Amino acid sequence: MKKRNVTALLSIVFFCISIQLAFGQGARYTGSYKKSAPIKHHGVSNIVIEGVEISSDNDYAIALYNSENVIIRNSKFGPTPLKVAIYLYNCKNITVVDNTFEDVQSALIASTSQGIKFDYNDVTNVVGGLRGGNGVGVLAQFIQVTGAGNSVSYNVNENFEGQSAPEDLININQSSGTAQSPIVVRGNWIRGGGPSVSGGGINLGDLNGAYQIAEDNILVDPGQYGVAISGGHDMTLRNNTVYSKREPYNNVGLIAVNWSEGQSYNITVAENKINYTNKDGAQNSWWIYQNVEPVAGKSTNAYRSDINESILPSQIIGRARSGIITPDPEPDPIPTPEPEPTPEPEPDPTPDPTPDPDVDELPVVENHPSIRIYSDKFNRVCVLNIGRLYPGATVTASVKSLNYTYTQNLTGFHTAINYSVPSGLTVDVFVKNGDRMSRTQLTF
Structure with a gap:
């Protein structure tokens, strides 16, 4: 054939x-933007917000309340040094994709919502409280987000020392997916964290929760810890790669512990690769506490001395946009069917050159x-x-x-x-x- x-x-x-x-991590949009004032909607549905550029000294760039079926894409946010760039409350089926954030107090906080997707975004400098903003700084935080179809995936985040002050860069708080559709944190590239002595990279199960998975993420110098499970049940850390040089706020590369009330079970920590140096200059790859045992896959995790900062390319912001230039x-085309011809004796086939x-x-x-x-x-x-x-x-x-x-x-x-x-x-x-x-x- x-x-x-x-x-x-x-x-x-x-x-x-x-x-x-999937062209790679981060935002893929290469078009132009139109400057816009901050956007606030109550009770809207079935709309698309795209191609806008929003900054604000003291307000959210976009705030949605009691809204559903909204797409926010191909837009640019920041600076928003005092407020979260995108805030969602009591929303359903909101997709935030292919956007660029820079110098934002936080990029996304979604609370009491369902079906939230924060995928393929570029984020430079999570400012946190560095410039007087209230609350901790996050790349993305889910608070009481439930149900199927929730994701924080294939984003790129770079934080520069002195220009950022994040806490947990990705924080899943009091949130639960389903057995068939867990909350997914997948394929994110994160470089730079601190100086918080309590914040770090990716934190699942904060104040309990269920059915969450963080996999295939790469983190370089993410802060006080790399990846973590902090409670809940049916939690998975799998195939993440963490590297950090010595920093004054560093503690441990991977954590699995139940800090909250309630029992933890069905915990998986598997095939993670770590080279993490704590504040004292010692290798401190992981800490798995007995109150989350038994932990599946524990023996498959590895300290890897060959892991270093080169696990991420020197340029990570804007990388996906360069990958879309040559589609x-x-x-x-699908051929139009033709009627069957009258059979004729077939000549000897000529082989394809x-x-x-x-x-x-x-x-x-x-x-x-x-x-x-x-x-x-x-x-x-x-x-x-x-x-x-x-x-x-x-x-x-x-x-x-x-x-x-x-x-x-x-x-x-x-x-x-x-x-x-x-x-x-x-x-x-x-x-x-x-x-x-x-x-x-x-x-x-």
Whole structure:
């Protein structure tokens, strides 16, 4: 079968649902903004706020109350040194995506709400109380956020010493997802924290809660701690990477403890990689207290002396915007069906001058630990790359049963091939990043 025809078939089968391609961490919008006064809405629904630029000395940039089905996208916020940039109260199904924040007291606080998504945003300098603002500074905080579809994912945050004063950069407080749809904190890049002696990177289960997961996050010098579980049940810290040099406020890289009343159970702390130096100059990778035991996966966590600040690229703010300049090519159009022709004797076939590569032609390699290949909940092939992304890095997916091969460039820490693979297919995936390679078969 010709590759062109197979592509058309996959266009019909794979694109049954619309899925956004993940170009990498952070905001991807490259357009212009229109200056706007602060926006405040009560009881609105089904609206989109986009393309605005808002700053304020003493007010929220956007405040929504008792509202639902609102998208805030492709906008720029800050400075807002005294107030949270986006504040949500008693809201439902609010998506904050592809925005840029700079010099904000906090980027997002959502309280008593459901279905909140804060994804693919760039945040520079969480000011906190540094300039007189009330309350602690956060990248994103959920307070009594419940139900399905809540996420803080694929954001980039950089805080510069002397220009920022965050507490917990991501804080999930008195909030509960569901067993089928936990609150997800995934794929965020965070660099810089402190000088708070109590704040740090990502904190799940603050004042209890349930069904929360933080995974695939990378944190460099995040503050007093790196990633934490502070209580609740059905909590997971998985495959996070934490590095910190010695700082006067540093304590420990990973914490799992119940600071609150109520029993903690179904706690998982697995496959986290840590190199964290405390304020005394000692390695202090993790502290898991007995009141959250038993903890699944505890033996799979690792102190890694080879982890350093290079786990994040030197430029993280604006990185996703540069990745969208060269979009993936358009798929071939779906051909119009034609009537079956009258059969004629077939001539000897002429071989294609450049036949499609077969899955067996992919090399056999020793998998590199910096590359993780997996499928997500949308049945997409995904790649996580930890560390440097070399020029020309690619992911190749082959479906042997269809003699089909597709290749695209890696675009950042997280890359997804935007095909939803039908159940029953086996995909052979090969990733090459410089001299680092991995190959895995995924069965859907």
